[in-house]
Amino acid sequence: MLIEGTVFRTHSGNYYVQTDTAGVVVCKLRGNLKKELVYSTSNSHARRVEQAGKRRSTDPLTVGDRVRLDSDLGMIESVFPRTSSLSRHSPSGRGEHTLVANLDQAFLTVAAAHPKPDVWLLDRFLVLAEAADIPPRIIVNKVDRLEDADRPEVEAAIAVYEKIGYPVYWVSARTGQGIGAVRDAMRGRISAVAGPSGVGKSSLLNTVQPGLQLKVGDISETNLAGRHTTTTAELLPLGGGGWVADTPGLRQVDFWEIEKSEIRYCFPELAPYLDECKFADCCHHTELGCAVRAAVDSGAIDRRRYESYLGMT
Ligand code: GDP
Ligand code: ZN
Numbered sequence: 001m002l003i004e005g006t007v008f009r010t011h012s013g014n015y016y017v018q019t020d021t022a023g024v025v026v027c028k029l030r031g032n033l034k035k036e037l038v039y040s041t042s043n044s045h046a047r048r049v050e051q052a053g054k055r056r057s058t059d060p061l062t063v064g065d066r067v068r069l070d071s072d073l074g075m076i077e078s079v080f081p082r083t084s085s086l087s088r089h090s091p092s093g094r095g096e097h098t099l100v101a102n103l104d105q106a107f108l109t110v111a112a113a114h115p116k117p118d119v120w121l122l123d124r125f126l127v128l129a130e131a132a133d134i135p136p137r138i139i140v141n142k143v144d145r146l147e148d149a150d151r152p153e154v155e156a157a158i159a160v161y162e163k164i165g166y167p168v169y170w171v172s173a174r175t176g177q178g179i180g181a182v183r184d185a186m187r188g189r190i191s192a193v194a195g196p197s198g199v200g201k202s203s204l205l206n207t208v209q210p211g212l213q214l215k216v217g218d219i220s221e222t223n224l225a226g227r228h229t230t231t232t233a234e235l236l237p238l239g240g241g242g243w244v245a246d247t248p249g250l251r252q253v254d255f256w257e258i259e260k261s262e263i264r265y266c267f268p269e270l271a272p273y274l275d276e277c278k279f280a281d282c283c284h285h286t287e288l289g290c291a292v293r294a295a296v297d298s299g300a301i302d303r304r305r306y307e308s309y310l311g312m313t
Pocket of ligand 2: 277278282283284285287289290291292293
């Protein structure tokens with residue numbers, strides 16, 4: 001019988017599929033399907049249409065993919081087009097290696113304190129998510145450790161992101177404060193949690209979903225540094241429905257490259273001004289008649305975010 005499901009783990013040519021109607025089925029990929037399954041990455045933005053033909057995925061099937069399978073044979077018969085794919089350049093240098101398909105959202109995590117929020121790094125994570133067409137949300141964890149003296153500064157820094165339109169969740173993995181809202185937002189979706197080491201990503205997920213038992217203070221991230229390992233993602237099931245992607249590769253900021261000319265589109269607050277500059281090829285650095293700079297001067301665009309843009313371009 002042909003049924004549908006979501007691939008949540010891959011291992012040595014076996015695909016673990018959570019089917020919609022028949023529980024978990026361990027599948028193989030129909031042999032001749034391997035060749036058919038070469039498609040471009042998501043291109044919901046017109047700006048990337050020109051690249052659609054060039055960018056190719058080297059792996060046929062990954063976690064997050066929706067598939068149709070023959071549950072009697074344990075054979076995947078077809079794969080649905082991806083809505084998004086999070087990729088890194090494959091070690092061979094040819095094409096891309098997709099870590100996770102169909103991510104619905106990325107929770108970019110900082111700590112309110114210990115360590116203080118690194119907004120420059122947060123901006124880089126936001127750009128990566130925007131470039132992959134994965135809607136970002138911001139989690140500010142460890143609110144239980146935020147001293148009153150630091151509160152105004154931290155709140156002002158995060159308010160900038162709320163003004164841009166990014167949803168923000170103030171939480172404590174330790175006390176459980178605010179976790180319900182994160183759990184609700186994750187329900188029924190495929191989510192990733194990303195951010196620097198030590199901000200509490202593993203703790204957060206363990207609080208969202210008791211029983212996941214992710215190792216707190218996970219040392220695997222540091223062990224991976226400098227080595228070229230293939231990171232295989234796995235989707236962890238959430239009790240309320242939905243999945244969270246767990247892969248060390250997802251937690252690091254440098255896992256794929258973005259064209260410099262694309263970065264301007266990854267700062268949503270620049271969008272209203274991009275067509276207003278005097279020169280069509282304006283980079284918004286020092287050009288005359290730059291509408292972006294004018295918006296920075298008038299206060300419509302946050303100056304520090306603009307400096308982040310300058311630093312990346
Ligand atoms: P990760 O590297 O981002 O996965 O961070 P971990 O989950 O390993 O947490 C790093 C450290 O921060 C650990 O010592 C945690 O116990 C601590 N931690 C995580 N979340 C919180 C929180 O909400 N409040 C406090 N006080 N400590 C936390
Ligand atoms: Zn400009």
